[in-house]
Amino acid sequence: MSGHDAMVSGNGRARKAALPWPLAVGGLLVGLHIVVALLTLVWTPYGVGDMAGGRLEAPSLAHWAGTDRLGRDLMTQIMIGSRIALLVGCGAVALGALIGVTIGILAAFATRTLDDVLAAALDILIAFPTLLLAMLIVASSDGASLGTAILAIGIAGSAIVARLTRILAKRVLAMDYITAARVAGTGWPGIARIHVLPNIWPTLIVNFALQFGLAVIAEASLSYLGLGAPPPNASWGRLLQEAQASVYTAPFGAIAPGIALVSLVIGLNLFADGLRDAADPTRRRSR
Amino acid sequence: MSTLLSVENLEIRTAGRVLVSGVSFSITAGERVGLIGESGSGKSLTALAVLGLLPDSMRASGSVLMDGRQIVGARDRDLVPLRGRSVAAVFQEPMTALDPLMRIGGQVGEVVRRRAARDGRKPGRAEVDAQVTALLERVALPEPGRVARAFPHEISGGQRQRAAIAMALACRPKLLIADEPTTALDVTTQAEILKLMEGLVRDEGMGLLFISHDLPVVATVAERALVMRRGELIEEGAVEPLFDRPAHPYTEGLVAAARAFDAALETAP
Numbered sequence A: 001m002s003g004h005d006a007m008v009s010g011n012g013r014a015r016k017a018a019l020p021w022p023l024a025v026g027g028l029l030v031g032l033h034i035v036v037a038l039l040t041l042v043w044t045p046y047g048v049g050d051m052a053g054g055r056l057e058a059p060s061l062a063h064w065a066g067t068d069r070l071g072r073d074l075m076t077q078i079m080i081g082s083r084i085a086l087l088v089g090c091g092a093v094a095l096g097a098l099i100g101v102t103i104g105i106l107a108a109f110a111t112r113t114l115d116d117v118l119a120a121a122l123d124i125l126i127a128f129p130t131l132l133l134a135m136l137i138v139a140s141s142d143g144a145s146l147g148t149a150i151l152a153i154g155i156a157g158s159a160i161v162a163r164l165t166r167i168l169a170k171r172v173l174a175m176d177y178i179t180a181a182r183v184a185g186t187g188w189p190g191i192a193r194i195h196v197l198p199n200i201w202p203t204l205i206v207n208f209a210l211q212f213g214l215a216v217i218a219e220a221s222l223s224y225l226g227l228g229a230p231p232p233n234a235s236w237g238r239l240l241q242e243a244q245a246s247v248y249t250a251p252f253g254a255i256a257p258g259i260a261l262v263s264l265v266i267g268l269n270l271f272a273d274g275l276r277d278a279a280d281p282t283r284r285r286s287r
Numbered sequence B: 001m002s003t004l005l006s007v008e009n010l011e012i013r014t015a016g017r018v019l020v021s022g023v024s025f026s027i028t029a030g031e032r033v034g035l036i037g038e039s040g041s042g043k044s045l046t047a048l049a050v051l052g053l054l055p056d057s058m059r060a061s062g063s064v065l066m067d068g069r070q071i072v073g074a075r076d077r078d079l080v081p082l083r084g085r086s087v088a089a090v091f092q093e094p095m096t097a098l099d100p101l102m103r104i105g106g107q108v109g110e111v112v113r114r115r116a117a118r119d120g121r122k123p124g125r126a127e128v129d130a131q132v133t134a135l136l137e138r139v140a141l142p143e144p145g146r147v148a149r150a151f152p153h154e155i156s157g158g159q160r161q162r163a164a165i166a167m168a169l170a171c172r173p174k175l176l177i178a179d180e181p182t183t184a185l186d187v188t189t190q191a192e193i194l195k196l197m198e199g200l201v202r203d204e205g206m207g208l209l210f211i212s213h214d215l216p217v218v219a220t221v222a223e224r225a226l227v228m229r230r231g232e233l234i235e236e237g238a239v240e241p242l243f244d245r246p247a248h249p250y251t252e253g254l255v256a257a258a259r260a261f262d263a264a265l266e267t268a269p
C-alpha cells in the first residue's frame, strides 16, 4: 500500500517539478510561430503587396524588420512566411509519416525477399536529392505551388521515415514479448498496432519533429530557387533570395528571415527532445 | 492418455548448416517433460520449431504434430488460430518478456480478450479487469491491483516472470513451453517460480515442456527428461532413473557436474 502511494506521488512530483526546459523553450518558439501564422489569417501590419515605405529601409518603429527593394514591409512578409513554413512542414511531415511508417512496417513484417527489395528501393530514394525530386514533380505538374513543395519534401522525407521505422520495428520484433504474443495467437496487424507502433512511437515522434525542421529548411531552399510556392506566398526562402542582391547595403533583409527560419528549426528540434522524454515512461521515471 | 505433441525426426537447417537433426519425442496431455542440454545444443530452436516460429532463415523438416495439426511447413496464417489455444510459452529474459510501454494489466488483459474472442465472446472492461486480477493472484503476485497498473520496469524480475506466466495461463493452453524461465533469476526466486509453475501446470492439467541447462531445476519440475547435445537427442527417460543411472557419458557428465556443484554449496560456510 505504502509502495503504491510512494510510486504515485513520485510520478506526480517528477511531472510537476521537471517540465523539461527543451520542451518549454521549444514549445515556446514553435508556439510563437503558430500564433503568428494564425494571426496572419486575420491581421498583418500592412498588406502583403502594399508599398508601405521607402525602398530597403532599415528597421524602424513603423517597419520592425525594414522594407524590401520595392518598399514592402518585411515584417508582414516574414509573418506570412511563418504560415507557409508551418503549412509545408505539417503537410510534408504528415505525408512522409503516412507513406514512411506504412512502408517501414510492411518491410519489417515482409518476407526476406520483399524486405530486401523495399530496403534497396528506400536506399535509392534516400540517395535521390530532394531538389531533383522537386524539379521532377514541378516539371510533371502545372508548375511550382504549395502542393508540389509538400509532395516533393514529403516523399523525400518518407524514405527516411520508412528506413527508420523498418529498423526500429525489426528491433521490437526480435523481443521475447513479440514471440510470446505470436504464440498467444496475435496476428501481425495486432502485433503492429499493440506492440510495435507504441514502442517505436517515441523515437518516430522525435524524428517527425526533426523532419519538420528539415522540411522547413527544404521549403526555404526550394523557394530560394524558385521551386517553392509562387507569390503572394511570401516564403522565407524567397525573401532570402530577394535580399541577396542587397545583402551588403541592407543586411537586415537577409538577417530577419534568417532569424525566423533558425528560431523555428531550433524550436522544433528542442521540442522533439522534450517530447521524446515525455513519451517514454522509463525515462519519465528515471528523472 | 492422448498425445498432445508428437515430434518425428525433426531437422532444422540454415544455409548449409544442420542445427538440429533426428529429434523425435512426444508429450501426452498433462505430462511434464524437461529438455536439457548444454548451451547451443538446439533446445530453443526445437521449441521454436514446435511453435512454428523459426526465423525466416531456417528450414524445418520432419513432422511436428501439435494437437493433431502439422506445424512443419504450415503457413503462419494457419498457425495463428492454433497458437494460444493449444500452446503458450514463457521465455528466459524477464526484461524482454513484457512490452516495456504497456502496463502489466494491459498486457495480460490483451491475452484475456484474445482468448475470449476466440471463443466468440467480447468481454466488457470489468470482466477483463476481474480476470486479470484473478490471474495475477493465481501466480501469487502481491498487490495484484498495483501490479496491474505498473509498467514492467516498476516491478522486480521475479514479478515480471510471474506476470509472463500469468499471460501464458490466460491462454488456457494444453501445452506450456518454458524456455529457461528461471535462468535470469536468483536462486530463491527461482525456487519460488519453479514451485509455482509446477503447481499451476498440475492444477490446470497442462502439458509442460521445460527447457533448461540446469539439471536440478529440471528434476524439480519434470517427470521425464530429454537430453540434447549438438542438435541431437541422445537420451530420454523418467527423471529419477535417468539421473541416477545415466546411460550416456554426456548425461553422466551433466549429473556429475551438478553433484559437484551441490557439494561445493554444502561445504561452503
Ligand SMILES: Nc1ncnc2c1ncn2[C@@H]1O[C@H](COP(=O)(O)OP(=O)(O)OP(=O)(O)O)[C@@H](O)[C@H]1O
Pocket (backbone or CB within 6 Å): B014, B019, B037, B038, B039, B040, B041, B042, B043, B044, B045, B046, B055, B057, B213
Ligand atoms: N538465427 C540463427 N542463425 C543461425 N544459427 C543460429 C541461430 N540461432 C541459433 N543458432 C545456432 O543454433 C544452435 C542451437 O541454438 P539454440 O538457441 O537452440 O541453443 P540452446 O540449446 O537454446 O542454447 P542456450 O542454452 O544457450 O539457450 C547454436 O549453435 C546456435 O549458434
Ligand SMILES: [Mg+2]
Pocket (backbone or CB within 6 Å): B043, B044, B045, B179
Ligand atoms: Mg536457448
